[in-house]
Amino acid sequence: MTQATMEKPVASTSSTSSYDPYASMDTSDSASSVSSAPAEPQYKLVIDENVVEKISSKSAQKIDGIIDMKGNLLSRVQEGLGGDDKTKGVDADVVDEQNAKVDLDIILEYGKSAVDVFDQIKDVVGKDIKDMTGLNVIEMTVNVVDVMTPDEYADKNGSNNNDDGQSGSSNNQ
Numbered sequence: 001m002t003q004a005t006m007e008k009p010v011a012s013t014s015s016t017s018s019y020d021p022y023a024s025m026d027t028s029d030s031a032s033s034v035s036s037a038p039a040e041p042q043y044k045l046v047i048d049e050n051v052v053e054k055i056s057s058k059s060a061q062k063i064d065g066i067i068d069m070k071g072n073l074l075s076r077v078q079e080g081l082g083g084d085d086k087t088k089g090v091d092a093d094v095v096d097e098q099n100a101k102v103d104l105d106i107i108l109e110y111g112k113s114a115v116d117v118f119d120q121i122k123d124v125v126g127k128d129i130k131d132m133t134g135l136n137v138i139e140m141t142v143n144v145v146d147v148m149t150p151d152e153y154a155d156k157n158g159s160n161n162n163d164d165g166q167s168g169s170s171n172n173q
Contacts, residue, residue, distance in 0.1 A: 045097075045134070047094055047134075048094075049093060049100075050092075052100050052102065052135065053090040053091065054090075055125075055128050055132055055133070056090045056092060056102050056129065057069055057086060057087050057089060057104075058086070059125040059128040060089075060106065060124070060125055062124065063120045063121060064120075065112035065113070065116065065120070066106050066108065066109065066117060067106075067108065067148055067150065067153045068088075068089075068106075069088045069090065069104065069107070070089045070105035070106065070107055070145040070146065089104060089105040089106065090103070090104050090105075094135065098134075098136060099135060099136050099138045100135040100137055100138070102129070102137055102140045102141075103140075103141045103142075103143065104140070104142045104143065105143045106142060106143070106144055107144075107147070107153065108146070108147045109147070109148070109149070109150065110148060110149045110152075114144050121140070121142055125137070125140070
């Protein structure tokens, strides 16, 4: 029984009364307000593509065998200015409310199996996206854009930390 449907009090013996104090409740006002407002609230969670990209990037960088994610020109400019591109090497597309597609550009560590790293990426990135956003990864493309040793990568990015000249070069192995 809804609120608009109420029993009328028995005040008069005449059933053909011209005045009905509940008439407005039972007809037009309640019908128009009920039809214009949904019976249940509408809730909607919207996940931005940037969020999926950031989760993917952070998840992929935890995987052994990935030296780094390959960024674009904007990423390099940001990093050159001291910033950090949290979505570097990832392009995501939220297809609908339940599904997403992810493309990753990785730099593979020399000596690691690309197939093994790919399998780990599918598991880790797919699980993290599902756990954090509820989205299913329906398509994932992993592009191995380069292969380097950790030392080559450090040399290329100018991040050698040789405080004493050459004495620190073999300590990180």
